[in-house]
Amino acid sequence: MLGKLLKHEISATARMFIPMYVVLIITSVVGKFFIWLTSKEAFIDSVPESFAMLVSALSSILTILYSILIVAVLVATFIFIVMRFYKNLFTDEGYLMFTLPVKTPSLIVSKLISAVLWILFSLVIVIISLVVIFYSGEIANMLKEFWSSLTDYVARENFNFKDTYHVSMPTFAVELIILMLIALCANLLMIYSAIAMGSKFSSKSRVSGAVKAYLVIYITTQIATSILMYILFTVVPDFFGALSENQGDAIQSTIISTGSINIVFCGIYFYITNFFMKKRLNLD
Amino acid sequence: MSNILEFKNLKKQYGKFNALNDITISLPAGKIIGLLGPNGSGKTTLIKLVSGLLIPTAGEILIDGLNPGTDSKKVISYLPEKNYLNDYMKVSQLIDFFVDFYSDFDKTAALDMLSRLDIDPERKLKTLSKGTKEKVQLIMVMSRKAKLYLLDEPIGGVDPAARDYILDTIISNYNNEATILISTHLIADIESVLDEFIFLKNGEVIMQSSVDDVREQQGKSVDALFREAFKC
Amino acid sequence: MSWELTADRPIYLQLIDHIKMNIISGEFAPGSKILSVRELASRACVNPNTMQRALSELEKLGLLYTQRTNGRFITENLDVIENARESFAKNHTKKFSDRMSQLGLSKAQIINLVEEFSEEDLQ
16 A cells, blocks of 8 residues: 555656756756857857857856756755645545545655655756756866776775774765665654644644644754753763774764664654544544 | 444544534444534534544444444545545546555446546546536545445535436445445435435434334424424 | 425335326336336435335335346236226325315315316317
């Protein structure tokens, strides 16, 4: 059932996301063409100065607009994800979703996976867009050089790195990526639990209820994390000392503890979301 | 014939307000039953409790012997008063959705009913009129071979021709092992379709009987009886 | 004939009367096959269970019979139909004359009225 939910989730949300990404790619292609055109010597020679100045002013404006566009696409992706969760489950569509013969956790997980996939995809699109804009023969060569020197560096220094940090470089990179994914899930689930809590109220105060719930959860999380840190550093003897002695271990423990704490938070937020969806559902 | 629905001391409270108060009744399988009462009497609350959208404050609900949950949802086909469709879906996508999640969904029957209404499955739901969307929702619900159909105010606010279509769809898709529970406050229009009925007043069941019994024993229609029982 | 149902009598009884009329008047020909329960219920806009009950009663009366695989048929027994016509007519006439008596008409006046209106119909 989860697979089916996920399939429908992605195809239903595609109509929100794909157009945006297509626009971004097209914009980058057009922008690239513009850059290519205005950099051609023939062009520069053939136009009067005033026009050339106009073009360069236009370039600056377009560059700024382009950066705004990239930010907008990333922000919009996030906003659409939040809106989707609310609209599909806590407005009239909820009458369909909550009477499906699926368990409540499946509803949450399908939305979470879809959200993570779209966020990753949006990053890929942005990267592609930047590559399109900035790609040129020179840059390609520069990148090739950079990549070969990087791989050399990794090959050479890996031994040292491993010694100091106790893991190989690629492993370290993977650890960081996993850490970021867990943090992403925690953030999404925190928002989901706020929405689920806010829906307990009638539809008029639902949004403000969700916002208030989010603030409460956020503040509680910060307080809980601070207390945890305090305990860790004062109660556990010599924790600080142990950290500064062995860099490799310290970093590994930081990664593992941060990851674990976030996983615990994921669990807590998931539980809250599930509880309010299952036991406190109040569709208008 | 066993009971498809059982309520045992069912209670639903919102703060201090008792939406449903100590309901203890059983509904048999294979009947078309009317849940009759004025607005605010608790009909929608009762239906939502059966469909799993609300949790009881106290008491028990059994659907074919099951507590409300994933398994009971498999055998319940629910038509809410709301339009629960995503406007950007095509009708064909909606059908695929039901096929995916409900193993008892009869795709052929649904397509047949849609074609008889001249609804092209490739159309997007948002291009349909409100009345047509309601009929599409009804077709989806009645195309399932469920054990219990819950229809919440299916004929409220529709024109007479649409009402006839809705009642006809209910009659034609009815299979006599299933129970259809229709909640409405428009009794006269629906009386000839009902086997039995329940009167719900202020969250309590004040009568449960069959339409024929009332007519035979009291010589009046359920509609007339309702007006007496619910006189303002 | 449209299925007009009143509010005060059990529906299945009204359905029985309606179908009886159709059989007696010949609109449903003797020996012919009738529609399925569901179809009839749909036409009359009633609960299929109720229609089923009416049809069962009519079978008991001998006006319908079921061939297990083929469906339901009107009886070919013209005597049964004739009996039904007689008792239906008697029933209605009794009701009519009781009503007329209630209005204060004498037997002769009632008969005159009947003649008047019967003749008109034949014209």
